[in-house]
Amino acid sequence: MRHSKPTADEIQALIDGQMHLEGPLLPILHALQEAYDHVPEAALGMIAETLNLTKAEVHGVMSFYHDFRKAPAGRHVVKICRAEACQSMGANALSDAVLEKLGIGWGGTTSDGLVTVEAVYCLGLCACAPAAMVDDRLIARADAARLEKALEGAA
Amino acid sequence: MKIWVPMDSAAKALGAEEVVAAIRAEALRRGVEIEIARNGSRGMIWLEPLVEVETPAGRMAFGPMTPEDVSALFEDGHEKALGLTDELDWMKRQTRLTFARCGITDPFSLEQYEALGGLVGLRRALGMTGEQITDEVKLSGLRGRGGAGFPTGIKWDTVRMAHADRKYIVCNADEGDSGTFADRMIMEGDPFCLIEGMTIGGIGCGATKGFVYTRSEYPDAVAVMRRAIDIARAAGVLGPDVLGSGKAFELEVRVGAGAYVCGEETSLLNSLEGKRGVVRAKPPLPALEGAFGKPTVVNNVISLATVPVIFEKGAEFYANFGLGRSKGTIPLQIAGNVRHGGLFETAFGMKLGQIVEDLGGGTASGRAVKAVQVGGPLGAYLGTDQFDTPFGYEEFDGEGALIGHAGLVVFDDTADMLGMARFAMEFCAVESCGKCTPCRIGAVRGVETLDRIAAGDAEAVPLLTDLCETMKDGSLCALGGFTPYPVMSALRLFPEEFGAVREAAE
Numbered sequence: 004m005r006h007s008k009p010t011a012d013e014i015q016a017l018i019d020g021q022m023h024l025e026g027p028l029l030p031i032l033h034a035l036q037e038a039y040d041h042v043p044e045a046a047l048g049m050i051a052e053t054l055n056l057t058k059a060e061v062h063g064v065m066s067f068y069h070d071f072r073k074a075p076a077g078r079h080v081v082k083i084c085r086a087e088a089c090q091s092m093g094a095n096a097l098s099d100a101v102l103e104k105l106g107i108g109w110g111g112t113t114s115d116g117l118v119t120v121e122a123v124y125c126l127g128l129c130a131c132a133p134a135a136m137v138d139d140r141l142i143a144r145a146d147a148a149r150l151e152k153a154l155e156g157a158a
Numbered sequence: 159m160k161i162w163v164p165m166d167s168a169a170k171a172l173g174a175e176e177v178v179a180a181i182r183a184e185a186l187r188r189g190v191e192i193e194i195a196r197n198g199s200r201g202m203i204w205l206e207p208l209v210e211v212e213t214p215a216g217r218m219a220f221g222p223m224t225p226e227d228v229s230a231l232f233e234d235g236h237e238k239a240l241g242l243t244d245e246l247d248w249m250k251r252q253t254r255l256t257f258a259r260c261g262i263t264d265p266f267s268l269e270q271y272e273a274l275g276g277l278v279g280l281r282r283a284l285g286m287t288g289e290q291i292t293d294e295v296k297l298s299g300l301r302g303r304g305g306a307g308f309p310t311g312i313k314w315d316t317v318r319m320a321h322a323d324r325k326y327i328v329c330n331a332d333e334g335d336s337g338t339f340a341d342r343m344i345m346e347g348d349p350f351c352l353i354e355g356m357t358i359g360g361i362g363c364g365a366t367k368g369f370v371y372t373r374s375e376y377p378d379a380v381a382v383m384r385r386a387i388d389i390a391r392a393a394g395v396l397g398p399d400v401l402g403s404g405k406a407f408e409l410e411v412r413v414g415a416g417a418y419v420c421g422e423e424t425s426l427l428n429s430l431e432g433k434r435g436v437v438r439a440k441p442p443l444p445a446l447e448g449a450f451g452k453p454t455v456v457n458n459v460i461s462l463a464t465v466p467v468i469f470e471k472g473a474e475f476y477a478n479f480g481l482g483r484s485k486g487t488i489p490l491q492i493a494g495n496v497r498h499g500g501l502f503e504t505a506f507g508m509k510l511g512q513i514v515e516d517l518g519g520g521t522a523s524g525r526a527v528k529a530v531q532v533g534g535p536l537g538a539y540l541g542t543d544q545f546d547t548p549f550g551y552e553e554f555d556g557e558g559a560l561i562g563h564a565g566l567v568v569f570d571d572t573a574d575m576l577g578m579a580r581f582a583m584e585f586c587a588v589e590s591c592g593k594c595t596p597c598r599i600g601a602v603r604g605v606e607t608l609d610r611i612a613a614g615d616a617e618a619v620p621l622l623t624d625l626c627e628t629m630k631d632g633s634l635c636a637l638g639g640f641t642p643y644p645v646m647s648a649l650r651l652f653p654e655e656f657g658a659v660r661e662a663a664e
Contacts, residue, residue, distance in 0.1 A: 024410075025431075025450060026430055026431040026432040026450070027432060028432030028433075029412065029413070029414075029415060029429060029430075029432055030412070030413075032415070033374075033413060033415070054432075063434055064432065064433060064434050067417065067434040067435060067436075067591075068414075068415030068416055068417050068435070069415065069416035069417060070374050070414075070415035070416040071415060086336030086337075086535065086585075087336040087337065087494070087531055087535060087567050087578070087581070088336045088337045088493045088494040088565075088567045089336070090578070090581070091494035091495040091567055091568065091569045091570070091573065092494065092495055092522065123375060123416075124334060124336070124418055124535075124585065124589070125333075125334055125335065125336045125338075125375065126167075126375050126376075127167065127168075127333065127338075127339040127342040127375070127376060127379075128167070128168050128171050128339070129336060129337045129338065129339055129491065129493035129494065129499070129565065129567065130168065130203035130204070130339065130491070130492065130493045130496070130499025130500050130501075131168055131171065131172055131203050131204075131206070131499065132493070132494065134171065139377065141167055141170060141171035141378075142171055143168060143171035143172045144172070
């Protein structure tokens with residue numbers, strides 16, 4: 004997915020769209036990330052204004068959660084589970100191989116901007132480990148070859 | 159010809175959608191009229207995607223299916239034919255109360271839900287007073303299935319008796335523990351069951367609004383729950399007049415954002431309110447001051463999804479299952495390096511070794527079992543010499559372990575236990591909310607101390623033990639407080655891997 008440069012009106016519309024909820028801040032951050040693949044810096048002040056919070060408080064909430072990004076990820080996001088059940092089935096070797104092949108570390112993006120690899124702690128596929136996710140697609144009993152194939156399919 | 163293919167995310171991750179496409183293509187090629195129905199998973203994850211064909215004798219199972227296996231489905235004698243699903247050993251040996259419908263019905267069919275006992279419990283509860291409802295739950299002996307094991311009825315009663323203009327019921331569906339997937343399976347496979355349980359709870363306690371707080375890592379469960387809530391609302395199960403009773407109850411799904419600590423109830427409530435997911439000191443209890451400062455029931459998915467069967471069949475029926483103070487059934491989730499991984503619901507009391515060796519069939523790698531971590535990343539490792547331990551809250555406590563959310567992760571003899579102990583500390587450091595020092599600083603020091611041990615410094619072992627005691631006694635919540643369980647149990651079971659002699663460890 005590609006995302007246009009956010010305008011102030013669009014951001015405000017996304018914020019306003021969640022204001023009917025009790026405790027709307029997380030839904031707002033999710034809506035922004037869904038639209039732009041990250042939470043634009045420009046949005047923080049606008050959220051603060053709308054919710055009657057300080058910008059620091061909004062930043063504090065956003066930065067607490069692993070999901071919210073300050074900048075867009077690569078075109079494809081590969082999430083590899085690092086949790087115990089996946090480790091018992093060789094997740095460490097899998098992530099080592101993938102990260103080495105792409106020449107990046109956890110959270111890194113390849114220099115061509117194509118792939119970001121993120122750690123995830125449990126996808127609920129613990130009886131068919133190791134588990135991974137390529138964009139929105141879940142992959143169980145993952146190996147490097149299957150991840151590569153899924154990436155090609157997603158390109 | 160009616161063919162069932164699970165839409166559970168484990169089945170999809172193992173290729174269910176490709177199998178569906180292959181079935182459609184093959185049917186078209188052969189000119190056979192088919193109906194493809196979608197269900198949840200039966201829990202036999204090693205057989206997923208498990209395809210079922212309806213016959214006059216019952217549903218016949220085939221699995222694990224690949225697109226290449228599809229063509230033979232339309233002919234006699236399939237090499238992956240398993241027989242009638244209900245007659246499979248794994249299914250026959252279970253006592254499915256909470257998961258009675260999961261994998262059988264279409265998750266979006268309220269009609270099928272009702273045909274198998276759904277809404278009977280809610281209709282009964284609607285004729286009861288709040289006190290009668292909470293008494294029924296107390297009598298059932300149901301305890302919190304999230305891990306803490308607190309009696310659900312007592313929690314409900316506290317909220318019921320609290321005075322406030324508004325009350326809430328919050329479903330903790332932030333199932334972040336590795337090795338657990340029961341919440342995900344029931345949300346994807348039988349969402350009305352959770353909706354019914356929450357509605358009974360809401361009406362019993364006087365809460366008119368419920369939240370299902372779940373994980374961004376569970377996109378399928380989020381989508382299924384949202385759609386099921388819409389269906390339930392349209393059918394009058396939710397809304398201002400629940401099943402014509404004049405009582406109101408509304409439900410909403412909220413999605414977390416990748417913070418493990420939000421599975422802790424007070425941290426979850428902060429997150430729900432739009433704050434940093436930091437832990438709150440107790441008291442006040444959430445039952446008195448919970449979501450938005452109002453009295454709030456916070457229960458795990460499985461606790462709430464068990465409520466309908468308690469009201470359908472009666473508290474005594476439920477309490478008759480189990481062992482000692484661990485009453486009823488527990489959905490065991492057998493995971494990790496295991497041959498037959500999946501979900502198996504049974505009465506409390508089954509021995510750990512039987513679960514791993516008999517149900518699980520030993521390791522997937524075929525090597526010897528080294529250890530089993532029970533209860534997620536904060537649960538202890540148990541060795542094969544503890545395989546006689548019956549599965550129950552008190553029985554595991556007696557072994558210095560916990561059952562948690564009943565996930566079991568099996569490791570074979572190649573597991574690096576010092577590495578696993580280090581990972582436990584690393585995970586705690588990554589996920590700590592930062593509110594209390596023993597967890598925030600202790601976890602970082604724990605990683606460093608384990609690195610010293612790995613480098614051959616045996617003198618760091620007593621330091622690690624001391625640090626774990628501080629974390630255990632001084633942390634505000636289970637994240638810092640229970641991280642010592644996996645660390646210390648690994649040290650106790652395999653002191654030689656920590657470069658220490660057994661005496662030094664004890």
